[in-house]
Amino acid sequence: MAKSIIIGTAGHIDHGKTALVRALTGVDADRLPEEKRRGITIDIGFADLDLGDVRIGFVDVPGHERFVKNMLAGAHGIDLVALVIAADESVMPQTREHFDICRLLGVRKGLVVLTKKDLVDDELLQLVRSETEELVAGSFLEDAPIIAVSSRTGEGIEELREALRETGLAVAARSSDLVTRLPIDRAFTMRGFGAVVTGTLIAGEIAEGDELELLPAAMRVRVRGVQVHGSAVSSAFAGQRTAINLGGVEAAAVERGMLLSPVGRLHPTQAVDALVNLLENAPRPLRSRQRVRVHLGAAEALARVRVLAEGGEIKPGQSGVVQLRIESPIVAVLGDRFILRSYSPQLTIGGGQVLDAFAPRHRTRDIAAVRARLETLATGDRAQQVAVFVAGADQHGLRRSDLASRTAWRDEVINTAANQALAGGAIVDAEGVLLSRKRFDELKQLVLKEVAAHHQREPLLRGPGKEVLRERFFTHAPIEVFRGVLGILEQEQALIAEKEIVRLREHTRELSGEDSGVRDRLEKVYQDAGLAAPSLNEALERSGVAAPQGRKILQLLIDSGRLVKVHGEMFFHRAALEDLTRRVREHGAKHQAIDVAAFKDLAGISRKYAIPLLEYLDRQRVTRREGDRRIVL
Numbered sequence: 001m002a003k004s005i006i007i008g009t010a011g012h013i014d015h016g017k018t019a020l021v022r023a024l025t026g027v028d029a030d031r032l033p034e035e036k037r038r039g040i041t042i043d044i045g046f047a048d049l050d051l052g053d054v055r056i057g058f059v060d061v062p063g064h065e066r067f068v069k070n071m072l073a074g075a076h077g078i079d080l081v082a083l084v085i086a087a088d089e090s091v092m093p094q095t096r097e098h099f100d101i102c103r104l105l106g107v108r109k110g111l112v113v114l115t116k117k118d119l120v121d122d123e124l125l126q127l128v129r130s131e132t133e134e135l136v137a138g139s140f141l142e143d144a145p146i147i148a149v150s151s152r153t154g155e156g157i158e159e160l161r162e163a164l165r166e167t168g169l170a171v172a173a174r175s176s177d178l179v180t181r182l183p184i185d186r187a188f189t190m191r192g193f194g195a196v197v198t199g200t201l202i203a204g205e206i207a208e209g210d211e212l213e214l215l216p217a218a219m220r221v222r223v224r225g226v227q228v229h230g231s232a233v234s235s236a237f238a239g240q241r242t243a244i245n246l247g248g249v250e251a252a253a254v255e256r257g258m259l260l261s262p263v264g265r266l267h268p269t270q271a272v273d274a275l276v277n278l279l280e281n282a283p284r285p286l287r288s289r290q291r292v293r294v295h296l297g298a299a300e301a302l303a304r305v306r307v308l309a310e311g312g313e314i315k316p317g318q319s320g321v322v323q324l325r326i327e328s329p330i331v332a333v334l335g336d337r338f339i340l341r342s343y344s345p346q347l348t349i350g351g352g353q354v355l356d357a358f359a360p361r362h363r364t365r366d367i368a369a370v371r372a373r374l375e376t377l378a379t380g381d382r383a384q385q386v387a388v389f390v391a392g393a394d395q396h397g398l399r400r401s402d403l404a405s406r407t408a409w410r411d412e413v414i415n416t417a418a419n420q421a422l423a424g425g426a427i428v429d430a431e432g433v434l435l436s437r438k439r440f441d442e443l444k445q446l447v448l449k450e451v452a453a454h455h456q457r458e459p460l461l462r463g464p465g466k467e468v469l470r471e472r473f474f475t476h477a478p479i480e481v482f483r484g485v486l487g488i489l490e491q492e493q494a495l496i497a498e499k500e501i502v503r504l505r506e507h508t509r510e511l512s513g514e515d516s517g518v519r520d521r522l523e524k525v526y527q528d529a530g531l532a533a534p535s536l537n538e539a540l541e542r543s544g545v546a547a548p549q550g551r552k553i554l555q556l557l558i559d560s561g562r563l564v565k566v567h568g569e570m571f572f573h574r575a576a577l578e579d580l581t582r583r584v585r586e587h588g589a590k591h592q593a594i595d596v597a598a599f600k601d602l603a604g605i606s607r608k609y610a611i612p613l614l615e616y617l618d619r620q621r622v623t624r625r626e627g628d629r630r631i632v633l
Contacts, residue, residue, distance in 0.1 A: 002055040004228075004239045005168045006077055006200050008107075009060050010098035011084035016115035016151055018045065020084060021060045023151040024161065025049045046198070046241055048229040051161060054168040055229065057241035059200070061098075076183060076297045076337075077200030078102075079171045079239065081110035082164075083141065087120045087148065090128045091135050097348050100279055103139060104351025105337045109171055111145045111163055112136065118150040174238040177413045179404070180204025180212070181261050182242065183297035187254035193225070195251040197260070198243045199298065203408065206244060206260070207235040214249060215259045216268035216329035222247040257299030259331045267405045268329035273308070273321065273359040273370075275378050276340065276352035280317035283347065286340075287313045293346065294324060296338040296354075302327045308367055308374070314350075321374045322352075323359055332357040333408040334377065334385065353378070357406050360392065382413070383420035390427045390434045395443065395477040397433035430484025443485050444494075446473050451495060451502055461552060462559055463503030518545050519553050523562055526573040531580060531605050531613070536569045567612035580613065581622055588623075588632020595629040 009017040021027065027047035045060040059078060081102045085095055102110070112132055117125060129146055136142055145163045149156030186198040206212070210223040225245035226236050236242040244260065259266070278286055286292075290305045304327075307313055309320025332338075336354040341347060355377040362370045373388050380388070389406055390398050403414050418434060421427045428440040435443075447469060454464040466486075474482040486497045495504050521543040526533060534542065540550040554571070557563040563571045583602055587594055594602070600610045614630060617623045623630035 002050070002053055003168065003171075003173075004055045004057065004237065005079040005171050006057045006059060006239060006241060007080055007082055007164065007168075008078035008102075009058065009082050009084055010095075010102055012086070012089070012092035012094040012098075015084050015086035015089065015092070015095070017084045018060055019151040020082075020113060020115055020149065021045075021047050021058050023149070023154065023157050024164075025058065048241065049161075049164075050229075051165045051168070054165050055240075056164060056168060057200070057229065059241070076105065076295075077202045078105075078107060079109070079174075080167055081107050081141075083110060083112045083136075085112065085114055085128065085132055086116045087114045087125050087128050088116050090131050096135070096281075099135065099139075099141075101339055101348060101351070104277060104279075104339055104348075106353075108140050109144070109167055110141055111147065111167055112141060113160060114146065114148040115151060117148040117155060118153050174203065176238075177410055178203035178238075178408045179262055179265055179410055180206055181259060181266075181408060182206060182244070183299070184254060184258045184260065185256055185298040187251050187256070187258075189251040190245070193245050195246045195249050195254060196243055197246060197251075197254055197258075198241070199260075201236050201238050201240050201242045202297075203238050204262075205235055205237050206242065211263055212260045213263045213265070214246075214254065215261060215266060215331045217253070217258065218268075219249055219253070220263060221249050221260070257297065257301075257330075259297065259299075261331070261408075264401075265404055266331055266333065266408060267358075268331055269357050270326045270329055271359045271361075272324045272326065272332055272354055273356040273374055273377075274324060274338070274352045274354050275319065275374070276314060276322050276350055277319045278314050278316050278350040279348065282316040282349040283342070285313040285315045286320075286322070286350070291343040292324075292349070293341040293343060294326060294330070294338055295341065296330055296332055296336060299330050301330050302343070306362075308362065308370055310371075321355070321371055323362065334406055356389070356392070382409075382417035383424060383426070386414075386417045386421045386434075387424075387426035387436070390421070391436040391438070393435075395435065395439055395474070395481060397430065397435040397478060397481055399433055403434075428484070428488075431480035431487075433478050433480040433484070435481060435484075440485065440488075443473065443477075443481070444489055447485060447489065447502070448494060448504075451504055455504060458552070461555060462498070463501045465501055466497070467500075469502060518543065518549065519556060521545070522550065522553055523557055523573070526557075526563055526571060527575065529573075530576045531572065531603050531609060533570060533572045533576075533609070536571070539571075564616075566616045570609075570612055572613075577616075581617070581620070584617065584622060584632060591632075593626075593629045593631050594623070599630075 009021065011017055025047040047058040049056040083099060085091060114128055125148055132146055147156055147160050147163055149160055181203045182199045182201050184197045184199045188196055190196045206223060206226060208223055208226055212221055212223060214221050223244055224247045226233050227243040228236050228240045286305060286307060288305060288307045292303055292305055294301050294303045303324040306323040307320060308322055314320040332354045334354060338352055339348060340350045342349050355374050373392065376384050376388050386403060389403060400414050400418060422429055425437055427434050428437055450469060451463055470482050489495045490497055493505055495502055522539060522545060525539045525542045540547055558565060562574055564574055564577055565571055580603055587602055596610055599614060618625055621633055623632055
C-alpha cells in the first residue's frame with residue numbers, strides 16, 4: 001500500500017497556494033462561492049495527489065490574517081509543510097506567522113516553493129531565494145529544497161512533484177501506539193447518506209461499522225461509510241484525509257473542533273498543564289490571568305493562563321510551564337501540540353505541548369514540585385510519565401483507563417509502561433488501582449500507627465474495626481486501595497485482617513488478676529443460665545461488673561468461642577448450644593422434623609428464646625426451615 005502523508009500549504013495571502021495545488025493535482029481547493037467571487041481562500045480546502053509510492057493529501061489553508069484561525073484548523077495533522085512564497089513579493093507577515101505556527105506545531109519536514117516565477121527575472125528570483133534562506137536558517141527547513149515554479153506555465157511543477165515524493169518518503173511513519181483520533185474540520189449533510197464529517201486521521205484506524213464517540217458532546221455514533229481521497233474504502237489509517245459517514249447524529253449537531261475516538265476512551269477537560277514557547281516577536285510577556293485563544297487540533301477555545309514558571313511570567317522568546325483554565329471543554333492528551341493567540345488583537349504569540357490534560361489546581365507553596373513533575377512529563381520515558389500521573393492522583397490513585405484518557409495510548413502500551421514503573425518500584429498496584437510507592441507506604445504507616453495506638457488504648461479489644469480505619473484514612477480513596485494496603489501488611493506479617501477488625505500480629509490480650517475474675521464470673525452467669533440466657537444488663541448485674549469493663553470482657557469470651565452471639569444482645573454459652581444441637585439431632589433421628597412447639601418442649605424454653613435459637617440452628621445447618629417446621633439435617 002502506498003504511503004499516505006498530509007502536506008499543508010502555508011504562506012501569505014495571494015502568494016499562489018491554491019493555484020499551486022491546482023497545478024499539482026488538477027483540483028481547485030476553493031469550494032466556497034465567496035472564495036470564487038473574491039479570489040481568495042477563506043476556509044481550508046483539500047486535494048489529493050497520487051505519486052505511485054506516495055499518496056499525498058493536500059490541506060490548502062487561507063493566507064489572510066483574518067482567517068488564520070481557519071488555517072490552524074487544517075494545520076494540526078500535517079506531516080510536512082510546503083511554505084509558499086511569491087517571487088514577486090518575497091517574505092511577508094503571514095509568511096512568517098504561518099512558518100512560526102508550523103514550528104510551534106512540531107512540523108519537522110517540508111520544502112519551500114517560490115511561486116510566480118514567470119513574473120520576475122533571475123536576479124529578483126535569486127534575491128527572494130536569499131531572503132527565504134535567511135528566514136528558514138536554523139529551522140527544520142534550513143536544508144530543505146527551495147523550488148521555483150510557475151503555476152500558470154507549469155514550469156518547475158514536475159521538479160516539485162519529485163521533491164514532494166522524495167520528502168514524503170523520508171517522513172517517519174506515524175506511531176501505532178495511539179488509539180484512534182479524528183479531529184473534525186468539516187461537517188455537512190450529503191443527500192442519501194446523512195451526516196458526513198471530514199478530518200485528518202491523526203492516529204489509529206477507522207473502519208466501516210465501528211462504534212465511536214463524538215467528543216466533547218459524548219455522543220455515540222456508528223460509522224456507516226469511509227472515504228479516502230474520494231473513494232470508498234473499508235478502513236482509513238493514520239495519516240490519511242478521511243470522510244466519514246456517521247449514523248446516530250445529525251450534521252447540525254457536529255461542529256468543527258469535535259473529535260471522533262473509541263467509546264469511553266478519552267474524556268473532555270477544562271484544565272491543562274502545558275509547556276509553552278513564546279515567540280520572540282510576541283508583543284508582551286505571558287502573565288497569569290491573561291486571556292488567550294487556544295487552538296488544539298481543529299478546536300479553538302478561550303482560556304485563562306496561570307504561569308507556573310519561575311518569575312511568574314514568560315518573556316518573548318522564552319519557554320515555561322503554565323496551567324490553562326479553558327472556558328469550554330476540549331479533548332487533549334499528553335504530547336498534543338497547540339497554538340496560543342492573544343485574545344485581542346488576534347495575534348499568534350506562541351505555542352506549546354500538553355503535559356497533563358487533567359491538571360488539578362496547584363497551591364502556590366507546591367509550585368516548585370509541580371514544575372519538577374511537569375519537567376518529567378516533558379522529557380521522561382513512558383514509565384516515568386506513568387509514575388508522575390499516578391503520584392499526582394495522591395490516594396485516589398489511577399486505573400489504567402485513567403491513563404488512557406491522559407495519554408491516548410493503546411492498552412498494550414499502557415500495560416508495558418505501567419509494568420515498567422511497577423518493576424522499578426515507583427508505583428504500587430492495589431487491586432487494579434495504581435498508587436505511588438511513597439503514598440502507599442505513608443498509608444501503611446498510618447494504619448500500623450493507628451492499630452498500635454488502639455491496642456494501647458484498648459488492650460482488651462481485638463483491634464479497631466476495618467470500617468473505622470477506612471473512614472478515617474481512606475475516605476477519598478477507592479476501596480481497592482484500602483484492601484491493597486491491608487493485603488500488603490498481611491503479606492509482610494505486620495498485622496492480621498480478620499472479618500471485621502484489624503490487629504497487630506503480635507497483639508495478645510493478657511488479663512490482670514481482677515479481669516480474670518470478672519471473666520470467670522461473667523462466664524459462669526451464662527453457663528448456669530443454660531438456654532434461658534439473661535440479657536446483657538442482667539448478666540452484668542449478676543456478675544457485679546460495670547458496663548464498660550463488662551462489655552470488653554464479654555467480647556473476650558465471644559472471641560475465645562466460649563460465648564456465642566445468637567441474636568442482637570442475646571448470648572449463650574457454647575456448652576449449652578452444643579448440648580441443644582445434640583438433643584435436636586437425636587430428635588431428628590426419630591422424627592426427621594421438629595416444629596416450634598416440639599422444640600420448646602425439647603429445650604424447655606419459651607418462644608422468646610425458641611425462635612432465635614431455631615434461626616441459629618438454621619444458620620449452622622443443623623436444621624432447614626420448611627413452612628412451620630424444621631427438617632433436621
